[in-house]
Amino acid sequence: MVQEKIVVMGAGAVGCYYGALLALNGHQVTLIGRPGLVEAVANKGLLLERQSGIETVALAASESVEAVADASIVLLTVKSGDTESAGRAISPLLASNSIVLSMQNGIGNAERLAVILGRPVVPVVVYIAAEMAGPGHMRHRGRGELVFPEGPDSSRLASLFNDAGAPATVSNTAETAMWTKFVVNCCVNALSALTNQTYDQIAMHEGAEQLVKDTMHECVAVASASGVSLPGNIWEIVWNVFSSMVGQRSSTAQDLTRGRKTEIDHFNGEIVRLAQRFEIDVPVNNALWTMVRIAESK
Amino acid sequence: MVQEKIVVMGAGAVGCYYGALLALNGHQVTLIGRPGLVEAVANKGLLLERQSGIETVALAASESVEAVADASIVLLTVKSGDTESAGRAISPLLASNSIVLSMQNGIGNAERLAVILGRPVVPVVVYIAAEMAGPGHMRHRGRGELVFPEGPDSSRLASLFNDAGAPATVSNTAETAMWTKFVVNCCVNALSALTNQTYDQIAMHEGAEQLVKDTMHECVAVASASGVSLPGNIWEIVWNVFSSMVGQRSSTAQDLTRGRKTEIDHFNGEIVRLAQRFEIDVPVNNALWTMVRIAESK
Numbered sequence: 001m002v003q004e005k006i007v008v009m010g011a012g013a014v015g016c017y018y019g020a021l022l023a024l025n026g027h028q029v030t031l032i033g034r035p036g037l038v039e040a041v042a043n044k045g046l047l048l049e050r051q052s053g054i055e056t057v058a059l060a061a062s063e064s065v066e067a068v069a070d071a072s073i074v075l076l077t078v079k080s081g082d083t084e085s086a087g088r089a090i091s092p093l094l095a096s097n098s099i100v101l102s103m104q105n106g107i108g109n110a111e112r113l114a115v116i117l118g119r120p121v122v123p124v125v126v127y128i129a130a131e132m133a134g135p136g137h138m139r140h141r142g143r144g145e146l147v148f149p150e151g152p153d154s155s156r157l158a159s160l161f162n163d164a165g166a167p168a169t170v171s172n173t174a175e176t177a178m179w180t181k182f183v184v185n186c187c188v189n190a191l192s193a194l195t196n197q198t199y200d201q202i203a204m205h206e207g208a209e210q211l212v213k214d215t216m217h218e219c220v221a222v223a224s225a226s227g228v229s230l231p232g233n234i235w236e237i238v239w240n241v242f243s244s245m246v247g248q249r250s251s252t253a254q255d256l257t258r259g260r261k262t263e264i265d266h267f268n269g270e271i272v273r274l275a276q277r278f279e280i281d282v283p284v285n286n287a288l289w290t291m292v293r294i295a296e297s298k
Numbered sequence: 299m300v301q302e303k304i305v306v307m308g309a310g311a312v313g314c315y316y317g318a319l320l321a322l323n324g325h326q327v328t329l330i331g332r333p334g335l336v337e338a339v340a341n342k343g344l345l346l347e348r349q350s351g352i353e354t355v356a357l358a359a360s361e362s363v364e365a366v367a368d369a370s371i372v373l374l375t376v377k378s379g380d381t382e383s384a385g386r387a388i389s390p391l392l393a394s395n396s397i398v399l400s401m402q403n404g405i406g407n408a409e410r411l412a413v414i415l416g417r418p419v420v421p422v423v424v425y426i427a428a429e430m431a432g433p434g435h436m437r438h439r440g441r442g443e444l445v446f447p448e449g450p451d452s453s454r455l456a457s458l459f460n461d462a463g464a465p466a467t468v469s470n471t472a473e474t475a476m477w478t479k480f481v482v483n484c485c486v487n488a489l490s491a492l493t494n495q496t497y498d499q500i501a502m503h504e505g506a507e508q509l510v511k512d513t514m515h516e517c518v519a520v521a522s523a524s525g526v527s528l529p530g531n532i533w534e535i536v537w538n539v540f541s542s543m544v545g546q547r548s549s550t551a552q553d554l555t556r557g558r559k560t561e562i563d564h565f566n567g568e569i570v571r572l573a574q575r576f577e578i579d580v581p582v583n584n585a586l587w588t589m590v591r592i593a594e595s596k
Contacts, residue, residue: 191589195492195589195596197596202592211585215585272505283509287509287585290509291489291493294503294506297499298493
């Protein structure tokens, strides 16, 4: 096995999880993140908590982006709102042969990043439930699969993650998978955030199913105008969230509660932006986007 | 002047205000309300706070509905969700010649009450900003005008309130006024509640004007199907709230914050109910209604 030099740019829960798995499999990993994370990892390593238990993973961490210069692979895991600034920070440092992966929520991040970097970026669909339980303490709650689009590096990258214990596949429908995840986020995140309620509680209320359907139908119309065809069972996929994620609130709800900026501009806000381009009415997505923005301005 | 025996059924801020004005003008007024109010009024009278200052008003207060038996006029000021239970409580006691006024938010309260009482009920449109500042302490913030529909008792009732200092008119467009106020409530209350933000702050956000317009257009369609024509400048009336009520949040926002049941079923919920009858799509009103209900279930 080739030892890769891997840099995680913007190490939150997602970046720490995959960085830890790759480090445990013998790769040289550097997390670039906030001072609290860097200090914790320097002092005691990264705590990786899974159902099987907690272990400490030794890896490098830095507040500076300098390490990007040596990277053979960069995993970009910043929030969608920070894609441009992260891209501008790493662009002057990237080696010509390094590969950049966008492992973010939303659609279009890889494309926006590619423009800034002047090179292709691999958009990876990430299915994971994870959170930072404290500084340097990553908690994995479930899943962890990755889907890569077809491309020159895809099978090598999928093997890299598979070998490290993260189930990864290469698919000719990766764009559909990315959009499906995006539509699910549009249908569930704001609703949980504005009501500050868990998915299973939301689903019990009269009107909730209609609200989620109305949100989804607007998203499907925008996807169709964008040339993307969603799975035939998209409704089942969306509605399943409300029964399968019992007791959980959305990441947007958690962001609002903690006074952090949400990703709403890249969920329902992106639907509104695309809908304007295609002259489609999306009143429910506009309502959800606008209200979350107002709520987070407090 | 004839001294009337007036009972305020469900004395909150609105009922205390008009009850106090009528008592100050020499009428015999009894407030029927919650134990906290009754105890405070029995001990020290009702505190009436206006811009001109605070004064104490001596009047009767009771938790029991018995006083209704002697009333020549009953002012029903309970929340819309309590109309039926209040009607059933007073129905066996009402004298045959007593007059009942519905001074409530929403539409249809007078009609629902009339069915229970087996007699006509006068629907009064109330324009007031008021709150209970504490037990037995009513704070008037602004306005106070009343609009009566044309009817056999209307000019006598309008005089009763006018003489007591509450500007009251009789109008052949009282139903339009009632619906206009209702549509305004549908457009502003839930939005302020779900974002927990003040009107002026809401209006500053991209998307807010579109959201309010979308809400209003659905309401206008339902009004039209219901045979009600709204004023031509309904949009100006609605949008004016966001600039005229600086620093204020909606009553629904205050209810949510205090863990009280809101009137949302009688605002956006009523639009949803009527829309189903007329087979009109009202996705934004359904979203607002549903999310407030979910939020208040916590």
